[in-house]
Amino acid sequence: MITTKTILQPEVLEAVVVRFVGDSGDGMQLTGTQFTDTSAMFGNDIATFPNYPSEIRAPQGSLYGVSGFQVHIGSVEVSTPGDNVDLLVAMNPAALKTNLYAVKPGHTIIVDTDSFTKKNLDKAEYKTNPLEDGSLENYRVIQVDMTTMTKEALKGVEGLDNKAITRSKNMFSLGMVYWMYDRSLEHTIDFFNKKFKTKPSLIEANTKVLNAGYYFAETLELIPNAYSISPAKMTPGTYRIIGGNTATAWGLLAASEKSGLELFLGSYPITPATDILHELVKHKHFGVKAFQAEDEIAGVTSAIGAAFAGDLAITTTSGPGLALKGEAIGLAMMVELPLVIINVQRGGPSTGLPTKTEQSDLLQAMYGRNGESPVIVIAASTPANCFNFAYEAARLALEHMTPVILLTDGYIANGSAPWKVRSIADMPEIKNHKVTEVKENWSPYDRDEKTLARNWAVPGTPGLEHRIGGLEKDSVTGNISYEPINHEKMTHIRAEKVRLVENNIPELKTEFADSGDLLVIGWGGTYGSLHSAVKQISDEGYKNIGFAHFNYINPMPKNTEEILSKYKKIIVCELNAGQFVSILKTRFSKFEFSQHNKIQGLPFSNDELIQQFKLLV
Amino acid sequence: METTTTEKKYTFKDFTSDQEVRWCPGCDDYVILRSMQKALPEMGVKKEDVVFISGIGCSSRFPYYMSTYGMHTIHGRAPGIASGVKMANPNLSVWIMTGDGDSMAIGGNHFIHLLRRNIDLNMVMFNNEIYGLTKGQFSPTSLIGQKTKSSPYGNTQPPFSPGELALGANARFFARITGNNPKDMAQIFIDAHKFKGTSLIEVLQNCVIFNDGCFDEVTDKEVKEDMQIFLEHGKPMIFGKNKDKGLVLNKLKLEVVTIGENGVTQEDILVHNAKEEDKTLHQMLVRLEYPLATGIIRSFADVTLEEREDALTAEVKANSKFKKTDDLFFSGETYEVK
Missing domain, CATH: 3.40.920.10 (Pyruvate-ferredoxin oxidoreductase, PFOR, domain III)
Known part of the structure; x- marks a missing residue:
């Protein structure tokens, strides 16, 4: 036997x-x-x-x-x-x-x-x-x-x-x-x-x-009971095991409560994002309005409607769904409404590898809309910090009056890890730009000086009735305008508004060597693999290797260039054919970037990463 | 839908924006705009609670000409956006302004699902059987053989009947009105507002540039009374200049009869029941070519999506131990690390 x-x-x-x-x-x-x-x-x-x-x-x-x-x-x-x-x-x-x-x-x-x-x-x-x-x-x-x-x-x-x-x-x-x-x-x-x-x-x-x-x-003592693993040293506190998609949903619940806005989700089932919908529909007790729409487009458009009416509006999807939502996200950008779009990336293109992981929607998130259409793009990097970044996506959308695309992926969305439970009292404040006061010469496109966020007058507010739309608008009155110079000005304003978000996000941090021979760069869901590989190689004695992981992609942290300049070589590791590296190359053209890419629907393995790093040092 | 009432007495001017109206001179869209501006003060709704949402097309310029809240969105997607507005704030009176192409071609999927769900909002469909803003291509209501810019030898795609499609999608409220009948149009807008559930109003709207006269045979002053039957709930289905024509059911078809001929009396004429749940007769009326049925064809009071959602939410809230997110986050399978 x-x-x-x-x-x-x-x-x-x-x-x-x-x-x-x-x-x-x-x-x-x-x-x-x-x-x-x-x-x-x-x-x-x-x-x-x-x-x-x-x-x-x-x-x-x-x-x-x-x-x-x-x-x-x-x-x-x-x-x-x-x-x-x-x-x-x-x-x-x-x-x-x-x-x-x-x-x-x-x-x-x-x-x-x-x-x-x-x-x-x-x-x-x-x-x-x-x-x-x-x-x-x-x-x-x-x-x-x-x-x-x-x-x-x-x-x-x-x-x-x-x-x-x-x-x-x-x-x-x-x-x-x-x-x-x-x-x-x-x-x-x-x-x-x-x-x-x-x-x-x-x-x-x-x-x-x-x-x-x-x-x-x-x-049957034939099995030696040799594997006794002691408890790990972890920060004291209350923990629970949480999956990435649940953490994402809970981050949104927290943002809704903290901001005092009702949560609206417009969504259409798609692997591997559907569990966020499954989780949010449970929470009617918090007044969550989770709407399963007839398609991806109705998912995002219903969310835009809810944003217009003053809710914290969310839509969730995966790659093919993001493609369908593109035009509507452009509208949300144009009418400058707060909207959170969560893309749980999967293997692409087309139907691709629905149950496998990949990071190949980055450029779609950055540029997948017609016209000059910048939005904030951020990425979660572990199952547990999906909570933080879902919260952060909501905070940035509301504070900057713009769509925010949050990228997670099948690997962290389906993975789970201990999460030190966050109480709502400890979460950062979330401001918004709602107005109720009637002023002379008021315009829906009156902007906050620091952020350029426009003010948010929601239907039901007496005296602030106004019309917005996808047509270009006059930079002062918000009325339709086809003026050539005005269009250029508005294009710059919308871009500048997103750029200014860099003042409202943390600086990029490095781990292990803070300067030296090699900087390992990653973004999003590969944090665990990259961190563990750099740790191992560092433990082996390679003390001149640093690691910087990006959660903020558009805009990037202000100190990005400074960090890049501290290392002799840079390698950018991604589960795609080289999308983030292409952005870095354009943005920081004076640096040389090596790259390591994997497109197998699988996460990086420790061995392959270490092998790559050793080639460079 | 019936929401807030107000003490303030509005006039049509209170609903007119400062924007210059840019439809072609002579377009029926002006009639729709003015009818709406006249109907709104009669609805007893506060101005700040009115929202117009449109997609793309000539009809979709509408929100800019109203002084209420409004959004001019993207092609075909107004139903999604309007649904989101209404679900976020059920107190609002929400209006979708759309055309035949916007609602039934690019937005066809949203159109049928909107009607299926029965959210309490209103949709006005400007049906001119042509694409106007893109300058004259056939639409999903253009006739077979119709010559347009994209069908120079004649259209080969059979049309939808909007009413038939709507009833097939389980529309609870469907009205049809011609673009040259502002008085009845305004009243239908008021009735649609009062109706709880999704109301669809099809306006047969003449496009003076690309499809001029397409409805003349039913809308011309000379013929309209003989060619149209204006339906009113609870009243016999009688029409004609001399009020002597009527509709009866002959086997499985509606038939036009003349009162006083062949022994037909007024008692034989069908009485319109718009509130009937069974839509068999409503579908026959919608399909009728002679006379063309106008007025409120169907107005069946059904449970709305919001009513179902509200009831569920109240029940879940009452039975839930979770009042704040902390209750949820710290519940169940947590453990302490010391």
């Missing part, structure tokens, strides 16, 4: 990476989430990444139907979900086949042998059974008759059909993993009690199977 191969590397001390893989119906996301939450409560630092197919229920046992969840837990700071896997839990041959590449030699694989049938081996295109043909001899393979033992554990439990029994085998594997990493079952049992409140038989069944897995691992 259990065979242990030669144990090449019995323990990991500071951090481990565990990956759960199975059929998309095997409950791997749930298993992974439970392990994550339990570890977080134990005090570990965490980063997770789900990896699932676009098919909802792909044919059972097929290679393309494999769904996975990876979690990196550590007693030290963890900034990515990890490249290579210390423990792989594979529920069937297809899952093993598609994920074996990630397992470090000498490390552990748990398989459900019951699923290694002839039929499943064929589906996974295995000519011989890998459990028998010696192909796994460099790994420590723990073979468990998981399905059989799950059925055994559930004998005598009333009210379960065959399907329910088989479906709970994921809890058997979770029980084993809990024992291996010295984790308590308590959190997961609590979870069963809540989730299956009305179905006591399911509480009983899942608890039994979880325990069975745990005791099975304990009884």
